[in-house]
Amino acid sequence: MGNQTIQPSENGNKKPLIEVKHVRKVYRMGDEKxxxxxxxSLTIEKGEIVCFLGTSGSGKSTFLNMVAGLEKPTKGEIYIGGIPIHKLNESNVTLFRQKNIGFIFQAYHLMPMMTAVENVSLPLIFRGVEKKKRNSAAKEILGAVGLKGYEKRKPSQMSGGQQQRVGIARALAGNPKIIFADEPTGNLDTNTTKEVMNLIVNQVREHNQxxxxxxxxxxxxxxxxxVVTIQDGNIVNIEQKTKEQNMQVGTKEEIS
Incomplete structure (x- = not known):
């Protein structure tokens, strides 16, 4: 395939950013399915914040892996910005992720021997940004997530909350169109969880991600x-909030 960057919709074209159509995923474990x-099936609009809620084994992380192109569906179709993710080969789907997607993980996944700036710069290396520009961008993003002065610290020199902020900064590097966050606050205490979630939400609102x-x-x-509730591999409930309810969370509403 050619251009793997999500393009803006043409005027009047209000197609959702993400379209999931009749997706089924079956794993084989020996003779067992x-x-x-x-x-x-589900649609997600540009600028929307969508939460997949469910217990362990419900299928929520499998859904994320499907949409992110980390795994192929057994059946069904997945389109992001009109691009058929389910049809892309490994090299094209990797290129697509590098250009369009950021990830925030529960376990941070920081490189232990790298400084905060070097960790945040990683996605920009894959995009071919030269060192001076990517370091400047990384320092700016670290400042935005409250880590000015921590640029040269390694993960072992930071708290869990600070490490997660580096992970958020890395996900934001290069201004990706979509950010996937898998249990992003699972290792954090209640107060740090609130700080980190407010930070993530305010950043994506500000950039209409x-x-x-x-x-x-x-x-x-x-x-x-x-909020999409998943149970036993099925969507059992979808709760759509109003704009007024979103504003009550204390984040900036900038979805257009």
Missing amino acids: VIALDDV TLILVTHDRSIASYADK
């Missing part, structure tokens, strides 16, 4: 515009 997702959260924690779901 495990249905992780069973005929799941699309955020897909995966969690088992209903308090995290309160930050979302749309």
Whole structure:
């Protein structure tokens, strides 16, 4: 495929940013079949914050992996910005992620021997940004997430909350169109969780990015515009909030 960057919709074209159509995922474990997702369909709009809520084994992380192109569906179709993610080969889907997607993980996944600036710069290396520009961008993003003065610290020299802020900064590097966050506050205490979630939400609101959260924690779901409850591989409920409800969370509403 050619250009793997999500392009803005043409005037009058109001197609959703993400379209998931009748996706099914079956894992084979010996002679046994495990249905992780069973005929799941969903649309996600540009600038929307969507939370997938469910217990361990419900299928929520499998759904994230499907949409992010980390795994292929057994059946069904997934389109992001009109691009058929389910049809891309490994090299093209990797290129697509590098250009369009940022990830925030529960376990941070920072490189232990790298400084905060070097960790945040990693996505920009893959995009071919030269060193001076990517270091400047990384320092700016670290400042935005409250880590000015921490640029040269390694992960072992930072608290869990600070490490997660570096992870957020890395996800924001290069201004990706979509950010996936898989249990982003699972290792943090309650106060740090609130700080980190407010930080993530305010950043994506400010840049009109699309955020897909995966969690088992209903308090995290309160930050979302749309809460999708998954149980046994099926969507059992979709809760769409009003603009007024979103504003009550204390974040800036800039979705257009």
